[in-house]
Amino acid sequence: MMVGIYDWFGYDISIKDRYKLIKEAGFDTVMLWWSEGFNRGNDYQSSVQYALDAGLFIENIHTPVQDQNNLSLDNLAGERVILCYLQCIKDCLEFHIPTMVIHLPNDKYPINELGMKRVERITNQAEEFNVNVAFENLENIHNLALVLNHNNSKKIGFCYDCCHHANYAITNDLLGKYGKRLMALHLHDNGGQRKQHQLPFSGSVDWPMVMQKIVLTDYKGATTLEPMNWGYENLSIQGFLSSAYSKAKELDNWRNCLYN
Template sequence: MLQTGIFNWFGYILPFEERIKLIKEAGYDYVMLWWEDESYPDFVDKKIMINIAKDNGLGLDNVHLPYDDINMLWSDDNIKRQSHTDKIIRWMHECKVSGADMVVMHTNHGDNYNFEYIKGYESFNKIVNCAEDIKLKVAFENTQMFHYTDFVLKEFDSEYVGFCYDSSHDFVKYQSFGEILEKWKHKLSCVHLSDNDGTCDRHWIPTKGHVNWEKIINIIKQTNCKSFSMETYPYEEEKNLEPIQFLIKAKNNLISIL
């Protein structure tokens, strides 16, 4: 049976637990979380979010770690590089203690940098060692400069290293249009499914844009990925929909390509 999921933030300003309840009501099996406290409209400690999701009958697909300053993992400054590596490792421990089995992280951010591979290797070696020690899978996501994620996936052959495929990131200009998914399907651990117009990461619901869904869905079905999970927000004509209506529309569109 095909399982579906969605990121807990889907474009509507609502209390966290209300969003979780709506996701369950709309018929999803899994939810994806972001590792950060919520402060508006209500404060929610990130360390209880997993339990809230599970208490409402949702499985946890993964927890996404923040990517602010992620390029520090490649920095020539040893102190800055080690400081950010330590922060990532602290988050990993927090996620594991809070009930997560898998986290997602970016390897870099932006599109115009030239990093030294040896510096990044030192950072990611520590991150992977931590993952193995605490038995927490780390799925590295494709971003604009995918060759750095490609490097990490090639260098670290571990059962605790996986690949998170983001369809919208991959179907904008100068990206691979499904080829990276084919290359790393044996490491695929989770997905962020959404559509776009080919120029920007729009987070549209599937079938609205130009993503080649037949190609990528066929590849995903060859893997052990547990959930077809989306990272979507309402577009102009969908902003008049109630939250539950948008969630159901997104799920129906997803089901139509499965």
């Protein structure tokens, strides 16, 4: 199987060199942060060609998250967030990217009838443009269930984040419920001061259980990490990527052994 990593993990380095180093570390695939937020800059779309030139497969884009809780608002803020998601679907079509990841609102912002109609707009455009839309688990388990249990489209699925699962909903069998609709993986650990986005084996995530559950879904996509360099600032970018790759390969080898 392939191994991948989220691209915007820290370090001040040119975009072109970033993808070269990701590939040189051994990674096969990359997930792209798709906005100018988090100091990404307004040239984020240029990352597509740089990644391809480096020999990386673009697994998915992560849509903006700053306005995620506005999905159900009957105002300009609500309309702005749905237009953003619809534009991301168009971008996936334009740049030949198969999948995009969306954060549904946190559960303290329940999705109402208007929010569900907006999800229907996302679904219709995803089907028209043949783009997968994967909704990620965070502190949104009720909203996630509402959307996935009421939407049977083959273009609508699940992005499994193991660290968010461990931190927010560990007793909820998310992969058991939605694993057959799995479209993306975010693998990271909950060590460090922020309790998230750490390299595997540095926190309390139960990795043997996580990988076994993933295997049971029959998901064939890449084993993909979503770390940040929080707490690893003493490492060079090459050192960080080397460590990330070795841990990704270890998890991927577990998957291979469990499959066989």
